[in-house]
Amino acid sequence: MKLFVQIPCLNEEQTLPSVLETIPTSIPGIDEIEILIIDDGSTDRTVEVARAHGVHHFVRHTTNMGLARSFRDGVDYALLHGADIVVNTDGDNQYPQAHISELVQPILQGNADIVIGDRQTRTIEHFSGFKKSMQQFGSWVASRAAGLDLPDAASGFRAYSKYSLIRLNIVTRFSYCMETIVQAGYKRLAIASIPITTNAKTRESRLFKNIWQHMFQSGSAIARVYLMYRPMALFAWVSAVFGVAGLIPFVRYLVLLWTDSGGNHLQSLILGLVLMISALLSITIGVVADLTRLNRTLAEEQLDLQKLARYGD
Numbered sequence: 001m002k003l004f005v006q007i008p009c010l011n012e013e014q015t016l017p018s019v020l021e022t023i024p025t026s027i028p029g030i031d032e033i034e035i036l037i038i039d040d041g042s043t044d045r046t047v048e049v050a051r052a053h054g055v056h057h058f059v060r061h062t063t064n065m066g067l068a069r070s071f072r073d074g075v076d077y078a079l080l081h082g083a084d085i086v087v088n089t090d091g092d093n094q095y096p097q098a099h100i101s102e103l104v105q106p107i108l109q110g111n112a113d114i115v116i117g118d119r120q121t122r123t124i125e126h127f128s129g130f131k132k133s134m135q136q137f138g139s140w141v142a143s144r145a146a147g148l149d150l151p152d153a154a155s156g157f158r159a160y161s162k163y164s165l166i167r168l169n170i171v172t173r174f175s176y177c178m179e180t181i182v183q184a185g186y187k188r189l190a191i192a193s194i195p196i197t198t199n200a201k202t203r204e205s206r207l208f209k210n211i212w213q214h215m216f217q218s219g220s221a222i223a224r225v226y227l228m229y230r231p232m233a234l235f236a237w238v239s240a241v242f243g244v245a246g247l248i249p250f251v252r253y254l255v256l257l258w259t260d261s262g263g264n265h266l267q268s269l270i271l272g273l274v275l276m277i278s279a280l281l282s283i284t285i286g287v288v289a290d291l292t293r294l295n296r297t298l299a300e301e302q303l304d305l306q307k308l309a310r311y312g313d
Contacts, residue, residue, distance in 0.1 A: 002082050005100060008071065009046045017049060036074055038058075089156075094201075118196060119198050246271075249272035
């Protein structure tokens with residue numbers, strides 16, 4: 001059983017030694033532990049520091065490609081080099097690496113395909129009250145979209161089985177965290193959470209400029225992936241809303257006609273007709289989107305077979 005611990009890095013020269021020095025060197029049930037650095041366009045000595053600490057697996061981007069692409073390229077490298085489990089951690093030393101041993105246990109025991117480290121954001125001192133509330137709300141939204149119950153959907157400290165990585169396909173550019181959750185829920189992959197602690201804050205996030213950008217990007221990723229895999233559910237609701245709204249002007253027209261209040265009240269008929277047409281268009285778009293989803297499902301099944309051939313059973 002081979003474990004790859006992959007660390008996406010962007011100018012992590014200062015904090016990377018603390019990460020590398022605390023990664024477990026042995027874990028029960030794991031035969032080999034390898035460390036992989038994904039250098040996402042660093043301009044400092046990140047790679048040199050990693051080499052000095054004995055790391056010999058690298059994926060290097062000449063320019064900054066973003067966290068999602070770094071994750072995808074790291075997974076490809078790890079699986080090509082025989083990884084059975086991939087743990088993703090951060091180069092800013094946010095997560096205590098000792099938790100890696102706990103993180104992989106549900107996969108080793110066959111109880112989960114993906115394990116997420118629950119940071120217990122309510123207890124993180126450097127998180128403001130607003131940020132804690134938004135983290136909980138974001139996790140609730142992602143959980144509802146995925147049909148799961150996850151306390152910390154935004155956590156990047158995760159373990160993935162080889163099977164889950166073959167099934168997942170990253171298409172967004174901002175972050176893989178929300179996307180993989182919604183995909184995993186749709187594809188019926190087993191996800192578990194374990195409580196973890198966090199280290200003291202070392203720097204500001206380089207993934208987003210402020211919490212508003214993070215909320216917008218995360219929300220966009222959830223909506224995009226949800227539409228990819230459950231379009232009919234959304235468009236059916238939109239159609240129902242337009243349909244109910246369209247009945248109101250028609251009812252108003254009939255009431256006014258019955259009470260003989262004067263006037264032809266064509267505006268009610270026109271408004272009702274427009275809303276009913278919108279409802280019809282919405283359900284039509286939903287049907288087309290659902291047919292596209294079916295085609296995507298067939299294409300992903302073929303892609304799964306190609307990945308099995310590329311990475312082995």
